[in-house]
Amino acid sequence: MKCHATLDFLTTHDFHVIAELGAVIWHQHFISMITREQIDYMLSSRYTPEKLSRYLDAPDRWFRLLRVDGKLSGYCSYALTDKSGEMKLEQLYLLEELRGQGLGGRMMDEVEAAARAKGCNTLMLTVNRHNAGSIAVYEKRGFTVREQVVADIGNGFVMDDYVMEKRLG
Secondary structure, three states: OOOOEEEEEOOHHHHHHHHHHHHHHHHHHOOOOOOHHHHHHHHHHHOOHHHHHOOOOOOOEEEEEEEEOOEEEEEEEEEEOOOOOEEEEEEEEEOHHHOOOOHHHHHHHHHHHHHHHOOOOEEEEEEEOOOHHHHHHHHHOOOEEEEEEEEEEEOOEEEEEEEEEEEOO
């Protein structure tokens, strides 16, 4: 059965549901890679109204909501970087039960199209280096590892990531 999926732009009315959906997805997906304490710490700083409002009417960053049959099911965000011709895929999250249906690919297609439309020839992202499933998906889409970065995010936590990039044709 084919589902109806839409990608909508973030509004202030979505802030609380994004925080709730993020918590569900992060606790499902990242619990085998980082501690519950680190997940909660990262969620508490990432999905605040102050942080989310930076995407509203911004000329350099976007936040899209994936709705499947009207239900919020995932989201992605992307932004221009300080490097000319480069865009960063900041987030791409989808409910576990909907993975494998091409919905993540649809969000990625949207981000790649946005990057090209902004004149970018490189799309980059960071991914937890223990996140083998996501790394495999990104590699299949043409991303390669540019570098490994360990970043102190405060409260005794670090992000141990690969920076990956894809050249856009």
